[in-house]
Amino acid sequence: MKKFFSILLTIFVPLSFTNASKAAGHMEAEVIHWWTSGGEQAAISEFAKAWEEMGNTWIDTAITGGDNARGTTVNRIIGGNPPTAAQFNVSKQFVDLVEQGLLQSLEEVASAEGWRDFIYPPELIETCEFEGEFYCVPVNIHSWQWMWINNDVYKQVGLPVPQTFEEFLAGAPKIQEAGIIPLALGGQGWQESGMFDVVASSIMGFPLMQSIYRDKDLDAFRDGRFESVLNTYRELNQFTDEGSPGRLWNDTTAMVIEGKAAMQVMGDWARGEFAVAGQEAMVDYSCVIPGKEKYVALGGDVFVFPKNDDPKVKDAQLAMASMMVNPTVQAKFNNAKGSLPMRLDVDTSAADACMQMGLDLIQNPDAIMRESDDWNTPAFTAAWGDIISEFRNDPNYTVAQVMDDLEGVLTSGL
């Protein structure tokens, strides 16, 4: 019954908002985001369309690259010319803004619409809630936990599609002999450390990862399992090609699509590349969540609304926040983006086999995995990533040294 009411509320409150705002005259909103690739553009324009259908104006400020976009947002907030809304990741990236009192609290809409009842998984609420008030709107969930595999390559060498990194490593030499690159990896810091966390979670499991990344538990860090993750990661890296350093993630995905490489570890945004190439999930390519314990990582995007002296802007911000969580808008947006919606009551009938796997898995609370940047500052994750990247690229950097350097980051208080 409670759920029924919350659904009713979510349908009618936005409508009443729309009417109220229409009475107040049309609203203008400038939105900073970094969704510039084809599929991403399609997704953000679903938001823009819904906003304009409410009789408002959408000013699109797309800035290439998350770092640049976030930098621009912060500069403009500090410079006194904040946008109406701005994109961040599900992470600690915007905590400082909340602490400095620079963001608009969305509590008014959140409690009226009962966000706490329908946002799923509840971990997303944690990301946005500070001292009992909502400061951001989660809009989607993206998971890193995927291996993208070219089925033809495995058919060609007569091996079954691997389900774990161990199976992959066992088959890799045979693939190499066939003249195919076993592991496609783009040698950029974020790709290297992203893949590392997938290897880590699939080998040592999420609970241990949590005690290291969240609790900074040095005993857990030193109990030997983290070293075995490092060893596996180094083994995997023997099977990349020499063109790897600096390669973009989508160029790397293209290698798997074309059959030049067998496998890539990448987030679920890679599915878009396969779709554009006209390939069908589980037929031409397989998506595998590696490991015995399967997880969905809770990455994704949020929008924040910087404070503004103009009361009209606040009205626009609350109306937009409410629009973004609307189930109809959520369905359209996430189908275009290829990500999972942030609530369960959304129509996902258009989902392909891979996306369906994610949707099934996320219903199980034990399968939900947090990422390091949910608990740690960008400075921490970047310092950590530097070491992982150096470990991959410098064969003389021993596991023992890496362990000491990582411990330095864990205890640095960054």
Place this chain on the structure above:
Amino acid sequence: MPFYRNIAAKIALLPMIVISLTVFVGCIIYSFVYSLTNSKLVPVMNYVGFDQYERLFKQRKWDVAVENIFIYGFVFTIGCLIIGFLLAVLIDQKIRGESLFRTIFLYPYAMSFVVTGLVWKWVLNPTFGIENSMHMWGMTWFELDWLVNRDLAIYAVCIAAVWQGAGFVMVLMLAGLRGIDEDIWKSLSIEGVAKWKSYIFVILPMLRPMVVTAIVLIAAGVVKVYDLILALTSGGPGYATTTPAMYVMENFFSRANLGQAFAASIIMFISVVCILAPWAFYEFYLRNKYANN
């Protein structure tokens, strides 16, 4: 010198002086003050002493960055001077189609560092650059993996930079060479001095002002090198080609670590001052002193 001498000129310069003082000096003081805080995404006045500097000097990445800037500075400066001078000398031989060659050699300088970086990224990429072409022509022993080799990647950056900068030095040198009096060449040939000897021992010392200008301009480019490396290697493989300027930018923006960025930029500033101070002392103080005597 009395204060009211050239008073009009001094008044005219006043806005510039005010701007320099507030913008440059003001920003330096601001950066220093905030380098003593633990500011993250936004500047906050939360004093932590010299913690940021301590952390900076413990970073393996910062060591690599400093080492790289020295390698880059040395190779780039020397490379540009030698190749630029050689090109100028060759063009000075009253060759046919001189203006064509001049254009070709100067052309890279007209490009942005980002374009240069991308072009060389493709040329040096082992999977579809020169190495790949050579392999396709059957020379499978050929190896050119500088860009992906962590020990050599910084030299690949130097090659791209020299390719871009040498033409500029050539133009400066050529202007100098054209300013050399014909009589000097005549007397050198009467004395029977070999051509290469006259270039190195007679003409080059006469080009001193050109060489100094070139070095100053090149050096200014060395400290701020950022876009070339970003386009060519993005600091990779790993962080093997990172530079202090990149370290600062990274901490400013993607890492939301303002305190660290300020500390690194203050260290950059101090090192530049350390290098420039002796030269400025000589140029503005000692020389005037001797000139007045």
